[in-house]
Amino acid sequence: MTYTESRFLIFALDEEKYALPLQDVEEIVEFQDIYPLPIAPSYYSGVMNWHGTPVPILDLAAFYKKASLNDGNKVLVLDRKIANLALRVHSVFGIVSGVVDSAPGAGGIDGVENSVVVCGSKIAVLEIEKLLLLLEEGVNSR
């Protein structure tokens, strides 16, 4: 692993902070009107009309079996090249630069292998590809 500095978006689920590589996020929007997404697993909040494109919203806290946050008011639309998906989170703190360090299981989430240090505290870095693989596996679990 090479230690290169990159930029991260820091957000929170409940009290816990997490980081996403900034290049994986297309846009941050307010949680808006959503439409039902029947048949899909219940950790999807629904689907939104994002500039004329239907984008499913994943309730990230519900997926990670933390308390579902129905008051989550921010939605992170992922890079369109990676997925057609948006993540509903509790709040967004901002963008930081940092160096990735290995930290398996950080943030209490299986599959997290890396963290980034911000103001002296370690923040788990979510790997979108891993998250997508898990979601694809569970797509017909309802």
Add this chain to the structure above:
Amino acid sequence: MDMSQYKELFLSEATEHVRGMNEHIVALEINAEDKEKVDSLFRYAHSIKGMAASMGYSDMSELAHKMEDLMEGVRRGDVTFAGEVADLLLEGVDILQEMLRDLEKDGEGSYDVQDILGRLSRFVAPKERVGDLYAARSQLSNTPLNVESEENSVDKINSGVMLERREFRQTVRVKTELLDRLINVTGELITNKHRLVMLERGLGSAALTESVTQLSRLLQILHGEVMKVRLMPFAAIAECFPRMVRDLAKKSGKEVLFVVEGTEIELDRGILEALADPLIHLLRNAVDHGLETASARVSSGKPAAGTVTLQLRREKDQVALAIEDDGRGMDPAALIESAIARKLVKPEERGSISPRQAFMLTCIPGFSTAKQVTDISGRGVGMDIVRSSVLSLGGNLSIDSVVGKGTRITVRLPLMVAIIHVLLVGCSSLTVGIPVMRIHRTLELDRLLITNCGRQKVFSLADEEIPLLSLNRIVGEPFMPFTGKTIPVLVTEVRGKKVGIIVDRFVGQQELFIKPLGRPLGKLRVVAGFAILGDGSVVMILDTLGM
């Protein structure tokens, strides 16, 4: 035969691969541990090799093959991806680019590659070749010469970057994207038209009604034209396959009878483009790995010439492609052992792998059953490329094989671009859409006509007993007991059988622009996609075939 239309496809794809190689080499130079990048760099080289060979550009194919060999060494851990390797690969990429530029200007794409081929070869399997020490020493004495040529190549690269920028605007890929946008805008215009129609109904203005009707008519024409622009016959890519199969057969000393069906079927250009590369891989595999030699065939009682069939069919909203050979077939047990030997499967899992799953092992990166590396289809690396490109189009791939009889690979792809007629139906608080072409008829069923057949509720329609399902149950909504005298039912087909589906209400018919679910929901059962209605709301489009 006119090769120009394939050449354009080839150039746009190869340019894209070369661009990807550039990116990956540079990234690997920074972090050599990225296994995924090693794999994809290998695949890029492999794809270019295959495509160039099928177009008859032998210099390019040879160069890509040697680069692929080098990457194979990196993949195995025999070669470290250090500065020297990256330099050499980048030099190779520059030459590939040079060749592509030459082809673009209607040149032959030829280039004196002997020098770089020699230097690339030196890296491959150095542990096995003691004699290379001498070669390396003689290379040392050549060093000053190389420095000089490197200086030259800097100039070449600089001018290359400028050239590439200019050509970037002319590639097919950009044109296709433009067409995609055209289709998107057309789709959204149609959505907007429905909104206008809704508004117009409330106003009762004759002049407005007149112009909305006119608008609808024009949009219909626009839609038809836009879709036609994107359509090309399958022949556009399939016509070069017979030649390719013939050359492959010659090279491997086999007799092959090649049959193509469905070349007249018109397909969306985006699908055709995406299909070309996987198909080349599949045909190569069929000839090289699938078919036996003439003598082996005769001694097992088969005709000397093997048959390879490529068949394209349209199945409603899908394209089904089957590549079939009557060769040696695949042995599931041998595949499993091979996967165990490569540590792709744990020995204790041996017993729990079905034959169908065993065939799919061939799609794991790094898997191969070829006993030796051949120029024709290499290491069977094709299958993982084929599968990942099919999956990325939202399709699927299945493999059937019988030892001694042959192998059939079926690829199913959805039609990516679609504006279709949809019946909107209500189901408790939900509104969902069902493609009209899936619906045999709708009716208001008198509840007294419903009878029980065992546990199944059925009704009679034209002397046919049709089972009834509830849409609520299908979409996982709470079941609502029906209260009215009649019940709205639509008759559709599920797994080839007529089925009645009870809905809460019929909302109406609309032309909707279907957008794919994309990743990660792409494989959600029963759901064909999303659509946006005139009021901006999003509905799910259900595919009754999957119920």
